[in-house]
Amino acid sequence: MTGRFRIAKGWRDMKTIAYLTLDTLFWSKKTIFVVFISLVVLGMAVLGRLVLSYNWIRAPFTPAQVFSTLMSTAVIHFMVVFVTLFYGTALISEEVEGKTLTYLFLRPIPKPAIMVGKYLALVWTSVLLVLPTVVFSYLILYLRDDLRPFWEDAGVLGKDIGIVFLALLAYGAFFSLLGAWLKHPILAGLIYAFGWEGIVSYLPGFTRKLTVTHYIQSIFPHENAPASLAMLFGERTQAPEAVSTLLLMTALFLAAACLVLREKEYVLEQ
Amino acid sequence: MTRILEAKGVSKWYGQVIAVNKVSFSVGPGVTGLLGPNGAGKSTLMKLITGQLRPSQGELTLWGERIWNNYPLFYRMGFCPEQDSFYDRMTGAEFVAALLRLHGFSETEVNQRTDSALQQVNLVEARDKKIGAYSKGMRQRIKLAQAVAHDPELLVLDEPLAGMDPVARKETIRLIRILGKEGKCVIVSSHILHEIEAMTSNILLIHNGQVLAEGDVHDIRDLIDKHPHHIYIRCSEPRRAAELLVAFPDVVSIRFHPESNALTLESRNPDEFYSRLPGLLLRHEIALEEITSPDDNLQAVFHYLVK
Numbered sequence: 004m005t006g007r008f009r010i011a012k013g014w015r016d017m018k019t020i021a022y023l024t025l026d027t028l029f030w031s032k033k034t035i036f037v038v039f040i041s042l043v044v045l046g047m048a049v050l051g052r053l054v055l056s057y058n059w060i061r062a063p064f065t066p067a068q069v070f071s072t073l074m075s076t077a078v079i080h081f082m083v084v085f086v087t088l089f090y091g092t093a094l095i096s097e098e099v100e101g102k103t104l105t106y107l108f109l110r111p112i113p114k115p116a117i118m119v120g121k122y123l124a125l126v127w128t129s130v131l132l133v134l135p136t137v138v139f140s141y142l143i144l145y146l147r148d149d150l151r152p153f154w155e156d157a158g159v160l161g162k163d164i165g166i167v168f169l170a171l172l173a174y175g176a177f178f179s180l181l182g183a184w185l186k187h188p189i190l191a192g193l194i195y196a197f198g199w200e201g202i203v204s205y206l207p208g209f210t211r212k213l214t215v216t217h218y219i220q221s222i223f224p225h226e227n228a229p230a231s232l233a234m235l236f237g238e239r240t241q242a243p244e245a246v247s248t249l250l251l252m253t254a255l256f257l258a259a260a261c262l263v264l265r266e267k268e269y270v271l272e273q
Numbered sequence: 274m275t276r277i278l279e280a281k282g283v284s285k286w287y288g289q290v291i292a293v294n295k296v297s298f299s300v301g302p303g304v305t306g307l308l309g310p311n312g313a314g315k316s317t318l319m320k321l322i323t324g325q326l327r328p329s330q331g332e333l334t335l336w337g338e339r340i341w342n343n344y345p346l347f348y349r350m351g352f353c354p355e356q357d358s359f360y361d362r363m364t365g366a367e368f369v370a371a372l373l374r375l376h377g378f379s380e381t382e383v384n385q386r387t388d389s390a391l392q393q394v395n396l397v398e399a400r401d402k403k404i405g406a407y408s409k410g411m412r413q414r415i416k417l418a419q420a421v422a423h424d425p426e427l428l429v430l431d432e433p434l435a436g437m438d439p440v441a442r443k444e445t446i447r448l449i450r451i452l453g454k455e456g457k458c459v460i461v462s463s464h465i466l467h468e469i470e471a472m473t474s475n476i477l478l479i480h481n482g483q484v485l486a487e488g489d490v491h492d493i494r495d496l497i498d499k500h501p502h503h504i505y506i507r508c509s510e511p512r513r514a515a516e517l518l519v520a521f522p523d524v525v526s527i528r529f530h531p532e533s534n535a536l537t538l539e540s541r542n543p544d545e546f547y548s549r550l551p552g553l554l555l556r557h558e559i560a561l562e563e564i565t566s567p568d569d570n571l572q573a574v575f576h577y578l579v580k
Binding site: 015019026106108110 | 351
């Protein structure tokens with residue numbers, strides 16, 4: 004088998020696995036929950052817009068401030084984490100629970116191709132569900148007669164989309180690893196996301212660099228209370244380093260997930 | 274014999290539990306029945322053969338190659354798992370086609386092979402029905418379809434007849450025999466002796482994780498026939514029947530069941546006994562109401578072999 008043929012076959016295998024996974028991921032009960040989260044975020048954007056339009060609160064609110072709060076609290080620290088946690092951990096563990104993994108493992112494709120194919124489906128589904136929420140929130144908050152703020156902050160929206168995408172990649176890879184590795188990955192994922200990350204990112208020193216959220220906060224274009232508090236205890240990582248670390252983390256987590264899938268024996272209970 | 278599958282001292286344990294214990298055997302072309310009662314280690318052995326599990330000890334090879342993490346072998350192997358699990362939202366045809374795509378076939382070939390596989394298992398009419406709406410027997414058949422669709426040289430079928438109605442069962446047995454005659458290596462597991470006997474005479478008996486016997490079923494039967502067989506007879510005149518039967522040289526003992534007008538006897542040569550019995554009863558006008566052999570099940574066969 005030549006190298007070129009190998010690559011072509013590998014890509015085709017991953018695509019086939021991704022298509023197969025998309026169907027099972029998208030048409031699952033989790034999607035209802037994710038759509039609900041998305042509607043909550045959009046509902047918050049609508050509420051913000053009403054507050055802005057009718058001056059319900061006597062404070063100098065701007066669309067940028069509401070959008071910033073929405074992004075830092077609801078989208079990055081909540082929606083992204085939950086979407087990737089639910090879908091990422093399900094990639095392998097649901098095939099194990101549903102005992103369908105046998106059908107994939109007994110095909111002439113390397114196990115890492117199965118993992119990567121499934122991960123591609125996860126990224127695609129998450130992007131499809133999270134990014135429109137970001138864009139629609141922006142539209143809800145910024146579309147008005149005076150379009151100047153809309154165009155002025157379009158760059159921030161672009162950055163936010165990029166950051167959300169990077170966060171989806173990194174968290175997605177991490178939770179995929181947990182799903183391939185552990186029997187109860189959701190619990191472990193919750194402990195990581197809301198325990199470890201919640202505590203460590205406020206600690207001084209190097210340990211905070213052992214979280215995904217540190218690098219996301221480092222490149223986050225908005226000022227927000229939790230991030231500012233966290234940054235009080237330590238320096239932000241420089242943007243190029245933060246981006247490359249997030250990409251490196253993604254690659255490492257994904258490689259580890261592939262290795263686990265390759266070496267672990269999955270005993271499907273009869 | 275061309276050796277396709279070879280096991281040398283293979284063991285598999287889960288923690289403290291030994292599922293397969295130092296088994297050595299080889300399998301060539303044709304149908305081989307893997308027989309054993311529930312919990313004997315059949316499914317673990319099947320999972321080892323199909324590379325789902327890694328042997329804890331020993332060597333297991335297919336065409337001379339190790340199986341664990343050797344994915345190119347799956348071009349040549351098809352597997353019908355025991356578990357009743359599917360991507361339920363898919364139709365039968367979508368399920369077979371999706372798995373065929375993972376073999377790298379072109380879309381035209383995928384469609385042709387899907388049609389052919391569904392035809393082989395008589396599921397053409399239900400091809401566009403969701404698997405979730407299939408009956409148990411249809412689900413068994415769609416599992417078989419995905420196993421044969423890529424025309425593998427080795428087929429591993431884990432309890433393929435479970436849940437099938439008699440017609441589907443007969444058809445599946447016929448299909449397995451045909452595949453064996455075509456020179457493919459088919460390994461079929463079951464805990465029901467007569468199911469296996471209908472497919473092949475070549476068997477591998479497994480019990481408590483060990484291979485008890487390997488080879489032709491008749492040879493194994495001969496081995497078993499050295500032990501007396503229990504035969505239960507219910508008839509109009511059990512006492513008179515007993516008087517006649519006790520004269521048979523192969524009859525070792527007779528026990529009465531007065532409450533049910535029946536008797537149980539032990540014969541050292543059951544084949545000969547069965548051939549003589551109808552004539553004898555007819556001559557003496559004794560009406561035979563029931564004749565069964567409590568030994569005619571796999572558990573009893575194992576009992577004999579283990580004893």
